[in-house]
Amino acid sequence: MSEQTGAPVVVIGAGPVGLAAAAHLAERGVEFTVLESGPSVAAAIEEWRHVKLFSPWRYDIDSAARRLLERSGWTEPDLGKLPTGGDLIDSYLAPLTKTPELDGRIRYDAPVVAVTRVGFDRIRTTGREAAPFLIRLADGTELLASAVIDAAGTWREPNVLGGSGIPARGEVETVEGVAHALPDVLGADRDRYAGRRTAVVGAGHSAATTLLDLGQLAKEVPGTEVVWVVRGTDQARTYGGGEADELPARGALGSRLKKLVQSGRVELVSSFRIEAIARAADSRVRLVSGEREVVADTVVNSTGFRPDHGMVSELRLDLDPILGSTRALAPLIDPNKHSCGTVPPHGVDELAHPEPGYYAVGAKSYGRAPTFLLATGYEQARSVVAALAGDWEAARDVQLDLPETGVCSSNLAYGDTADTAGGCCGPGPQAVEVSAPAGRGLATGISGGLLTVVEDKSSGCCG
Template identity: 50%
Template sequence: MNGSTEALPVLVIGAGPVGLAAAAHLIDRGMEPLILEAGPTAAGAVRDWAHVRLFSTWGEVVDPAAQRLLAPTAWVGPDPASYPSGKEWTDLYLQPLADLFGDKVRYDARVTGVSRAGRDRIVDADREAQPFLVHYEGADGHQGRVLARAVIDASGTWSTPGPAGGSGLAALGEKSAADRIAYRVPDLKDPTARARYAGKRTAVIGSGASAFTALAHLAALAGDEDGKGTRALWILRRGISGSTFGGGDADQLPARGALGLAAKAAVDKGYADAVTGFRTDTVERDAGGRLVLSGDDGRRLDPVDEVIALTGFRPDLTFLDELRLDLDERLQAPVALAPLIDPNQHSCGTVYPHGVRELSHPEKDVYLVGMKSYGRAPTFLAMTGYEQVRSIAAHLAGDHEAAERVELTLPETGVCAGAGLFDDPAPAQETGGGCCAAPATLTLGAAPGSAGC
């Protein structure tokens, strides 16, 4: 880094779990972070699923550098063996950490563009010597800009869920039926949401952690007095096999394994009917206003009252268009990372720890981290993101030995198949994601509540 940019901050996009961890590691290395957060508080995406419980323990979702920063304050770490809800994660850790950063976090600042100062995407001359120019927009419409020595994009994928349509595009009629289609796991403790689904027939599209969550929530609702008659129609784009419900007891994250077993119980006990090999092509309303889904193979399903489409997430790359990124053509993840996480190549769901080497781009000192680094791939864990930003901060500080060193062992899912191939040609569009994108429940027949990262 040359003298003209050395004094500038490292710009972090997003004050979610990984963005805040990035700031903590930068401070730990003696660098100055500046976080631009689109929402009015930290961890807006996590707040959207505050009603569910993570499948990782507190000990796995608190970043070590962040814990060192919090230690001298009045902060008391929760029991590391217990499982936090999304609300507990934000209230007891993420917001206190963000508050510790003070004016290093700017809220209501949505990034709208990132470039090199004085250089568009085409210009080569003296490019790496120029600082990054970051434009942002406030909630009231005012515009601002900042200069940065490096950019760490931890904005996640929560704002861009996949559609119900089976071809990666919205199904015909999907947009006009938006009042009956949800793209997030509903909070069935909320009276409004509860009334929306109680006693109704709901189609759940997807086969990842989020879909497991919705099935378990609806099954629990069906078992309550006010939820009698609640039914789920589980729509999968591929067939049901031995690995459909995850690793079960073989999963080294017990809560994650239990999540799949809860979804299986929902089917086995008759709370949900499964429809396999179905790719939604059209969504129509019948004479009574219910929704009728038709597949690209001509099948037409019986009407449902509601649809919950949980088909994964995808990164918003529009504001990075002036940067030279090297992204995999399938997953939209960094090309060196993509082979490790590509569900077309393996079904393990466990990724070897990685850092700055796998996350680098032709545009020097710009990094996509956290869930966004996975592009459209699922099974992201918070601790994976923490290891990513630890490595990047070490690299930016010039400690290349630490940047290359692996300091994390990830738990196995217990679902690796022998052949290692999915039977769905586009499984990443159906799976529900991992960490913050996929909160999930554990128990069936009790109050919905468990598991996400």
């Protein structure tokens, strides 16, 4: 495709999956440019650099990226250790950008606002496939591309707090009282939470990470109160598979959270569908559900994320009406049926749209499904790049071996029952030695749903 148009492949996003795509493009000799909206590599991860991933390094390094790094004299980290978000940047992604193959190919502070075809809106068909892509940046700059790999992620698009999928009444007006997921409760953001009452909304692993950190803060600072607000009646999905999880750090997360709730240091408010948000007379935030309400100094939105397809609205996309992923991928990642470990291998065919040459990879490819893992994104990137290079045999030889969560029932994905009649755990857990320093979080994961785990005062996220 690059030869046809004379333009490079453009990768949107310089996070782990975007840079994996860049590494594979470099290996195959395909011209490319990476556009990063932030001022530095992996700007989204920079915001949660304090969180420790629950997946060890062995799952966090792309194969092509490893080869480029090794040729530059890079020292591989201990593959059994659990990196923080900061480690991921400092020890892996930042060195990757300095390799000869990627150096000078990444453009920072370059947010993309629109992607279309030169001379073609979404309606026009004849000759469309031969036209290069036109990419417009926020500063008005325009670039041409032979193909687009969209690894922009979903971190900037959190779900709303409203329990019906739209903002609760008053949610927009009370935005100052709402914090983004994964605040640095025990570090930079400590003063906002110490000695105050915090409500954490959400039933995923990013919520669990924050709750565990707040629980630790409550032990250290008198007067610190924590309330966990969820829509469902059963927290089996959040508590996870425990010792049956093939990632011990991930399995430990739910077990620690369950004990924290049972200890009374976290107040659990279930069956609470947020209908309205308002300021109380003392300036605190009021969450309202029918006749019930929760009042807190700060509300942490840990409800997950959703993709923003606005910038590609003039491209021809075939999106699943429920998840917002491709229609072909949706049944493979449906969180009502699949946990992280039961997603089957998938690549370029499942990621393809009616618009030839445009592929969303990484967390954005999953739409609103929260089960994305880094290893999934790396295989997506490898498959898509192989296809763009014309190597369809390699593109369709997809391999994906994800660690099972140990949550056996499909009913546990979003249901309110603990009935385990509906599913199976997959392969049994493997023994993996996990060590983590006391005091900070364990997490692994990049957007679509940050998973987290805690071991000895540590919490974590999705990988």
